[in-house]
Amino acid sequence: MAVTIIDVAREANVSPSTVSRVIADSPRISEQTKRRVREVMNQLGYYPNFQARNLAAKTTQTIGVIMSDSTSLAFQNPFFPEVIRGICVSAHASKYGIYFSTGGTEEEIFQEVVSMVQGKKVDGIILLYSRVGDRTMKYLKDENFPFTMVGRPYQYEDEISYIDNDNERITHEVVEYLYNLGHRKIAFIGGNLDFVVSIDRLNGYQKALEKLGLSYSEDYFIRNDVIKTNGMKAVHQLMELNEPPTAIVAHDDLVAYEVIRYLEGLSVQVPGDVSIIGFNNHALSAYVKPPLTSVDISIVELGLEATNLLLEKIQDSEAAVEHYFVPTKIIERESCKRITTKKKRE
Amino acid sequence: MAVTIIDVAREANVSPSTVSRVIADSPRISEQTKRRVREVMNQLGYYPNFQARNLAAKTTQTIGVIMSDSTSLAFQNPFFPEVIRGICVSAHASKYGIYFSTGGTEEEIFQEVVSMVQGKKVDGIILLYSRVGDRTMKYLKDENFPFTMVGRPYQYEDEISYIDNDNERITHEVVEYLYNLGHRKIAFIGGNLDFVVSIDRLNGYQKALEKLGLSYSEDYFIRNDVIKTNGMKAVHQLMELNEPPTAIVAHDDLVAYEVIRYLEGLSVQVPGDVSIIGFNNHALSAYVKPPLTSVDISIVELGLEATNLLLEKIQDSEAAVEHYFVPTKIIERESCKRITTKKKRE
């Protein structure tokens, strides 16, 4: 029904091959012929059939975007929309489309990736997460299929191209920031340790303590799952310690606010009694009370650069493995307070 | 290179047609043959080529998802990730994939939609917005291409299937809610009036005033663009009116918080002096101070139902045009206060 390359060829008195070459803007066709063929294409309302072209050319001009299962962090604001925006910008500039994974569970996602790869649905894949022991990542690596990750791979770091923040360093800086405000008792509320980002941030926290001569205590570390299931109690226990923290680093702005609310229940003031700093710099964090000091992690760039790297890989299968860190920045607002170190010690 | 249907056929001693029918699980093939062919497929690691299958079958098994340009509301949390989640659930259940638009400007988006339709990239399209005078919507309708919208179309309402909230009604209810708390001076901060959702909410506000015997005043209506560019001043003017409002309805939780911040600058307490209610029930709104009363609009359902409707349309081109409203609910928190109507009037 639709007008095909054959119709155009007939109408323009050339062969289908020629029409095909005009579409591709091949230099081997004379300007005159091109002009004539293009005129006919417009006249007939011709559009190349995507599937047919891809089948013949053995390409798809689309990249697959995979996020971790929907129950996890990835679906929270604002990471997801922003990273997608970055991907869109880069993909659009190179005339690539985006095919989106729809799977729910880890297993479904894995199966979907396999079918994307084997079924030749996409030219390359972006993994929007990095999880410990991830089968999908391993598969992609073993298949030698073009892919990049947003997040440092937990393994094979030298064989996989990825974009990330320097999570260890920035968390280190966050702790130092609090230290410089006079804090010595600094608690940490981590993310899901199945994800490398959470591990790196925890490492940064621990190393900073060490470097600053503060000792690490299990009591000062709350895992994200206990915040989720039993946050109120965990925060109460934290504040009932003999030496309750004067500052808290939270893995995400959302959990920071959750904690602030529990603190309120205990009549603990932020930042009066306890300073708190979050990660990810949510849109709301500027407006909320107290405006939250938070680490901006350049989410759009994360998506943008991951896509650029993938596109390089697709276009040149010999392209070197590359890693980038995208900038992070502590956005100071009003949830952290300078204290004079007059308490117990010293 | 990859193993094809031919390889499987040869190995299983059947024709390619038979293999194809086994893939489709056609009832016309004996169980015995199916078993044998499937065994060979596993053994050889066969996966059907997506493009080839689609080209031959004249289908794509994928739906296109289009959002409004990235500068607008759609990219704000939490609408975007949640609506996508809804779409994914439904698409995945029906084994459809998702092709995502990457365009930046309105024109780019339009071109992309045309190429999706004409290039046979997708079987149907979901428009994640409804804009006044939208060329893309008109095009889809005129082409008679299967599509649905999240949001009431500004035109051709009887010819287009869509899912929406009953925005007029819920805004009406919101005003009544405030009225029942004793408020008589209720201001409204609207969204971008290029979008139908904003128009409907404004209408609901105005009709509620009318029904409740309150008069509508231009002074009580702030357009979203002035909030964006000159919000502080607009809020100041609002509060310096002879009869400043005692309650404010904000088109979105984000703008509600922005307003609250400006109010603070004027030492106006929320909800002490002014009550405020938002829309969209952001994830943070529960945690923030004051916890914001907000209208939950069931975003996931919006995506889910729009996809279901589209799938019906795709599978049956004669399917009737349908509309659904997805439930809305006022989530009461702490930003609205009952007042005793003792001020000036009466």
Place this chain on the structure above:
DNA sequence: CTGAAAGCGCTTACAG
């Protein structure tokens, strides 16, 4: 229940 053949709408060596 199964197969031979045509066809989906392109691209790309190969030849001139």
Place this chain on the structure above:
DNA sequence: CTGAAAGCGCTTACAG
């Protein structure tokens, strides 16, 4: 600079 031909990997009437 252009064309004829083969092929990409499937599906689907048609025939038996």
